[in-house]
Amino acid sequence: MATIYDVSKLAGVSLATVSRVTSKNARVSDKTRQKVLDAMEDLGYRPNSIAQSLASNRTNSVGIMVSELHGPFFGLMMAGIEKELRAAGKHVIITTGHSDENKEKDGIDFLISRNCDAIILHVEAVTDEYLIELCKGKTPVYLMSRYVDGLDENCISLDNELGGYLATTALIDKGHTDIAYITGPQFKGDARDRLTGHKRALAEHDILFNNDLYYIGDFRETGGIEGIKYLINNKKSFTALICANDEMAAGAMIHARELGITVPDDLSIIGFDNIIFSRYVFPKLTTINNPIDEMGHMAAKLVLKNVYQHPDLLIKHSFEPSLITRDSVFNLK
Amino acid sequence: MATIYDVSKLAGVSLATVSRVTSKNARVSDKTRQKVLDAMEDLGYRPNSIAQSLASNRTNSVGIMVSELHGPFFGLMMAGIEKELRAAGKHVIITTGHSDENKEKDGIDFLISRNCDAIILHVEAVTDEYLIELCKGKTPVYLMSRYVDGLDENCISLDNELGGYLATTALIDKGHTDIAYITGPQFKGDARDRLTGHKRALAEHDILFNNDLYYIGDFRETGGIEGIKYLINNKKSFTALICANDEMAAGAMIHARELGITVPDDLSIIGFDNIIFSRYVFPKLTTINNPIDEMGHMAAKLVLKNVYQHPDLLIKHSFEPSLITRDSVFNLK
DNA sequence: TTGTAGGCGTTATCAT
DNA sequence: ATGATAACGCCTACAA
Numbered sequence: 055m056a057t058i059y060d061v062s063k064l065a066g067v068s069l070a071t072v073s074r075v076t077s078k079n080a081r082v083s084d085k086t087r088q089k090v091l092d093a094m095e096d097l098g099y100r101p102n103s104i105a106q107s108l109a110s111n112r113t114n115s116v117g118i119m120v121s122e123l124h125g126p127f128f129g130l131m132m133a134g135i136e137k138e139l140r141a142a143g144k145h146v147i148i149t150t151g152h153s154d155e156n157k158e159k160d161g162i163d164f165l166i167s168r169n170c171d172a173i174i175l176h177v178e179a180v181t182d183e184y185l186i187e188l189c190k191g192k193t194p195v196y197l198m199s200r201y202v203d204g205l206d207e208n209c210i211s212l213d214n215e216l217g218g219y220l221a222t223t224a225l226i227d228k229g230h231t232d233i234a235y236i237t238g239p240q241f242k243g244d245a246r247d248r249l250t251g252h253k254r255a256l257a258e259h260d261i262l263f264n265n266d267l268y269y270i271g272d273f274r275e276t277g278g279i280e281g282i283k284y285l286i287n288n289k290k291s292f293t294a295l296i297c298a299n300d301e302m303a304a305g306a307m308i309h310a311r312e313l314g315i316t317v318p319d320d321l322s323i324i325g326f327d328n329i330i331f332s333r334y335v336f337p338k339l340t341t342i343n344n345p346i347d348e349m350g351h352m353a354a355k356l357v358l359k360n361v362y363q364h365p366d367l368l369i370k371h372s373f374e375p376s377l378i379t380r381d382s383v384f385n386l387k
Numbered sequence: 388m389a390t391i392y393d394v395s396k397l398a399g400v401s402l403a404t405v406s407r408v409t410s411k412n413a414r415v416s417d418k419t420r421q422k423v424l425d426a427m428e429d430l431g432y433r434p435n436s437i438a439q440s441l442a443s444n445r446t447n448s449v450g451i452m453v454s455e456l457h458g459p460f461f462g463l464m465m466a467g468i469e470k471e472l473r474a475a476g477k478h479v480i481i482t483t484g485h486s487d488e489n490k491e492k493d494g495i496d497f498l499i500s501r502n503c504d505a506i507i508l509h510v511e512a513v514t515d516e517y518l519i520e521l522c523k524g525k526t527p528v529y530l531m532s533r534y535v536d537g538l539d540e541n542c543i544s545l546d547n548e549l550g551g552y553l554a555t556t557a558l559i560d561k562g563h564t565d566i567a568y569i570t571g572p573q574f575k576g577d578a579r580d581r582l583t584g585h586k587r588a589l590a591e592h593d594i595l596f597n598n599d600l601y602y603i604g605d606f607r608e609t610g611g612i613e614g615i616k617y618l619i620n621n622k623k624s625f626t627a628l629i630c631a632n633d634e635m636a637a638g639a640m641i642h643a644r645e646l647g648i649t650v651p652d653d654l655s656i657i658g659f660d661n662i663i664f665s666r667y668v669f670p671k672l673t674t675i676n677n678p679i680d681e682m683g684h685m686a687a688k689l690v691l692k693n694v695y696q697h698p699d700l701l702i703k704h705s706f707e708p709s710l711i712t713r714d715s716v717f718n719l720k
Numbered sequence: 721t722t723g724t725a726g727g728c729g730t731t732a733t734c735a736t
Numbered sequence: 737a738t739g740a741t742a743a744c745g746c747c748t749a750c751a752a
Contacts, residue, residue: 055525057745068723073747083721104440104502105745108728113437115480123469124462124663133456136483145501147448148481150469168478169437192388275667304667311669330457334608334637336644336669390729401739406731416737438729441744 056097065093076101107169116357117165117173118148119158126329127346128176131198134350135174142358144171153242155179166193172361174198174353178242194361198353199346200243201372209371210353214244217342217375218251221296221324224340224377226259229386230294230322234267236281236306238298245273248298248326266290271302278305286313293322293386300325300332303339307382318384328378337381345373389430398426409434440502449690450498450506451481452491459662460679461509464531467683468507475691477504486575488512499526505694507531507686511575527694531686532679533576534705542704543686547577550675550708551584554629554657557673557710559592562719563627563655567600569614569639571631578606581631581659599623604635611638619646626655626719633658633665636672640715651717661711670714678706 062072067086074080075090082090093099107113118135120128136146147168151158158180165173172194177185182202189195189205201211225233235252238245256263266288271277278297282305285292297303303325307317315321317337325332325341332339352370359367395405400419407413408423415423426432440446449472453461469479480501484491491510498506505527510518515535522528522538534544558566568585571578586596599621604610611630615638618625630636636658640650648654650670658665658674665672685703692700 055745058747059745069746070724070748071722074722077747081721086722100500102441102502102745103500104437104446105728106747107437108435108441108730109745109747111728111747122462123466124459126457126459126462129455129457129459129462132481133483136456136481140482140497145480145482145497147478148465148469149473149478150466164473164478167433167436169435304664308667308669331637331664331667334641334664334668336641338641388729392729402730403732403739403741404737407738410731414737419737435729438744439731441746442729442731444731444744 055102056099058099058101060097061090061093061099064097065089113169113171114144115147115168115170116144116354116361117168117170118146119151119161119165119173119175119177120148121151121153121176121178123148123150126331127327127344130330130347131176131350134347134352135354138351138354138358142362142364144358144362151175151177151179153178153239159184162188166191172196172357174357176200178244194357196353196356198349206371208356210349210356210373211371212244212344212346212349212373212375214247214375215251215254217326217344218248218253218296218298219255220251220375220377221248221326221342222252222255223259224379225294225296225322225324225383226255226261228322228383231259231261232264232267232290232292232294233261234269234285234292234295236269236271236278236285236295236297236302238271238273238277238302240270242273245298252296264290267292271298273299274301275305275308278302278307279309282306282309282313294383295321295323297323297325300327300329300339300341303341303382304331304335307335307339318382322383324383326375332378333380340380340383341378342375343378344375349373388435389432391432391434393430394423394426394432397430398422446502446504447477448480448501448503449477449687449694450501450503451479452484452494452498452506452508452510453481454484454486454509454511456481456483459664460660460677463663463680464509464683467680467685468687471684471687471691475695475697477691477695484510484512486511486572492517495521499524505529505690507690509533511577527690529686529689531682539704541689543682543689543706544704545577545677545679545682545706545708547580547708548584548587550659550677551581551586551629551631552588553584553708553710554581554659554675555585555588556592557712558627558629558655558657558716559588559594561655561716564592564594565597565600565623565625565627566594567602567618567625567628569602569604569611569618569628569630569635571604571606571610571635573603575606578631585629597623600625604631606632607634608638608641611635611640612642615639615642615646627716628654628656630656630658633660633662633672633674636674636715637664637668640668640672651715655716657716659708665711666713673713673716674711675708676711677708682706 149161176198269281328343358364482494509531602614661676691697
């Protein structure tokens with residue numbers, strides 16, 4: 055592999071000059087620049103990014119942590135981040151946390167030890183205190199889909215409370231009052247906030263929150279299945295069901311069908327996230343849109359702005375969910 | 388940040404000795420090792436991976452290229468790769484090719500310029516010749532879901548021909564003879580091979596391949612929708628439809644329903660890949676399993692074996708698809 | 721505008 | 737078993 059030294063020799067200039075032409079913005083006369091460029095061409099020179107990193111203390115890499123690599127939600131998020139960063143010549147190092155506190159911490163250590171210029175985290179198990187401490191470190195930290203008090207500037211978050219509210223009012227507007235709710239794991243802030251929004255909507259319409267119509271699921275298909283089983287066994291009737299994410303809604307829908315319950319005629323179902331296959335289920339799922347791909351883009355922009363000196367980028371820290379009306383809600387009025 | 392030098396000073400040993408204790412397998416007396424370990428502890432020393440890379444010419448990173456970051460298929464693939472590599476202390480740098488020749492080449496250049504110890508590619512647009520040339524380079528290259536003649540040892544592939552054959556015989560076994568086929572983009576080897584298998588099955592049962600029952604889709608939902616529209620307009624009747632992947636099958640299924648066609652009673656549909664939401668559609672999709680997560684694991688093992696000296700790993704280069712029977716195929720017999 | 725020289729934090733090769 | 741010391745390839749004051 056040709057080095058900067060070979061290039062300097064062939065071009066008849068010094069190391070420094072070669073370095074100057076690689077790192078753009080430095081001032082080099084057009085003539086020498088061309089000589090150097092030609093020499094590089096001849097030698098097939100490629101700068102060694104490792105050496106660059108060591109000398110400049112910049113790796114041009116940003117670490118990403120997601121809960122899972124699969125799943126439509128994280129896929130979109132990563133796609134948004136990668137696209138933006140790649141266009142800026144940065145690369146992403148991806149690792150997973152599996153919603154487990156130790157794995158999340160391990161992964162973060164891993165990313166930091168890799169000298170990432172910044173890390174973008176979608177973490178669920180780790181505490182706010184841990185994150186606050188983490189942000190005091192040398193590596194800039196940005197949080198996706200999570201809001202931590204005092205870390206406002208580092209967060210890109212969705213107004214989950216509003217989402218929960220929107221889902222519930224959509225149902226109430228159609229005449230539903232007996233509304234069941236399958237939430238996600240309570241250690242996840244998303245799940246808690248969505249539930250809070252749900253309760254606010256109920257309260258605003260003087261509907262009591264009924265514990266018999268409440269089930270804690272796992273944010274996966276199984277949670278929906280187990281949830282609807284549980285709710286039906288409770289013998290408390292309900293005409294609508296809110297699932298705190300689309301996977302659970304899909305599970306509930308499938309199991310409802312197996313029980314002979316017709317959606318939406320017998321039971322309305324509404325999901326959350328608007329993941330790609332919410333359009334594929336039958337009936338097509340009414341849900342709350344979670345613009346996770348946009349949020350991914352924004353997280354990347356935040357990094358570009360703060361870490362890589364792109365000061366002109368406009369940052370939006372908070373995103374709003376919206377109702378996507380499809381076919382899984384029945385109008386009782 | 389404490390450096391190896393600080394540690395050596397505090398422990399009263401030389402740089403070399405400190406380096407020896409970090410890089411395990413070297414022989415150091417227990418006593419000095421302990422001194423060094425204590426010093427590291429005291430200083431909160433963390434080796435600088437960039438410096439290690441520069442000196443050792445090893446980055447402990449492997450580059451991954453997928454067509455898309457989202458989508459259930461690539462998600463599972465990446466999950467398989469990352470899990471295996473992460474357990475070995477290696478990390479993944481991920482980039483996308485978007486099934487576009489130039490983007491794929493760019494991405495590969497990018498990964499190589501990043502000094503990855505190896506790259507694992509899921510590429511579709513680039514030619515075999517290009518890949519053969521690429522493999523002559525310094526960076527080891529491994530191919531996912533693609534078989535290139537002469538690169539046998541670097542490929543992890545699925546027997547797509549067999550998959551196409553299985554799908555078709557499954558239908559024929561149920562009494563279907565008028566079978567429509569929606570394929571994927573013909574520059575993709577997967578799509579071609581699946582089609583070849585389809586034709587072999589037809590031929591074995593003396594069924595003629597009918598061009599009026601053939602449509603080239605895009606491997607996405609829209610391909611299924613457009614495909615079924617086209618096929619129905621052709622006015623050539625068919626009782627079964629094979630889609631060369633599940634996304635198209637989902638699209639076809641949805642559109643069939645909108646046209647008042649009942650699946651499977653009026654029309655049997657079979658997909659390919661067994662992506663997660665093939666279980667969520669209604670009726671549940673009969674499909675061909677593509678063990679892409681296992682293949683991801685295997686690709687990672689191949690890298691560990693060949694690049695990172697884990698000689699004891701067993702490698703399987705070719706994977707077999709299998710029929711997953713669900714509810715979307717009608718028995719005509 | 722261009723060149724010189726020191727440094728980035730390790731690993732690796734010799735000695736001892 | 738341990739220690740000097742030279743790479744590794746590049747960046748960046750500082751000097752010319």
